Amino acid sequence: MTRFKSHMDQALEEARAAATRSEVPVGAVLVGPDGIVLASAGNRTRELIDPTGHAEILAIRAACQALGSERLPGCDLYVTLEPCPMCASAISQARIARVYYGATDPKSGGVAQGPRVFDHPQSHHRPEVYDGISAEACEDLLKTFFQEKRS
Numbered sequence: 310m311t312r313f314k315s316h317m318d319q320a321l322e323e324a325r326a327a328a329t330r331s332e333v334p335v336g337a338v339l340v341g342p343d344g345i346v347l348a349s350a351g352n353r354t355r356e357l358i359d360p361t362g363h364a365e366i367l368a369i370r371a372a373c374q375a376l377g378s379e380r381l382p383g384c385d386l387y388v389t390l391e392p393c394p395m396c397a398s399a400i401s402q403a404r405i406a407r408v409y410y411g412a413t414d415p416k417s418g419g420v421a422q423g424p425r426v427f428d429h430p431q432s433h434h435r436p437e438v439y440d441g442i443s444a445e446a447c448e449d450l451l452k453t454f455f456q457e458k459r460s
């Protein structure tokens with residue numbers, strides 16, 4: 310057994326970088342079964358002019374390209390915010406083993422609330438889910454971003 314090492318700090322770095330690009334500060338890191346980082350990404354919906362440009366989707370795409378596989382069994386996803394229904398569905402399709410997320414998202418989350426994608430009978434694969442990882446840092450980043458946008 311390899312010792313558990315959180316990759317949330319790297320996800321937070323991706324989220325901070327997204328904020329500097331005026332993107333909603335969400336970051337994601339995909340880690341392979343051997344503990345090696347396969348991909349990391351932050352939101353790029355504005356830059357790519359693409360509503361699917363969420364951090365999780367971009368990280369999944371990059372990791373699949375790196376492995377030459379459309380599935381990522383045994384992989385762990387770290388993401389600073391609860392995945393939305395679109396990303397939760399992609400996580401399920403990719404057969405990701407474990408999801409670690411930071412802040413909960415009462416407005417747009419699709420894991421612990423809303424459609425609860427992984428618990429849905431149509432879900433083909435349910436990853437293990439761990440919430441509240443570095444939650445405060447993840448929330449602060451989002452709060453600051455939206456406060457500065459308003460002022």
Ligand SMILES: [Zn+2]
Binds near residue numbers: 363365394395
């Ligand atoms: Zn999403």
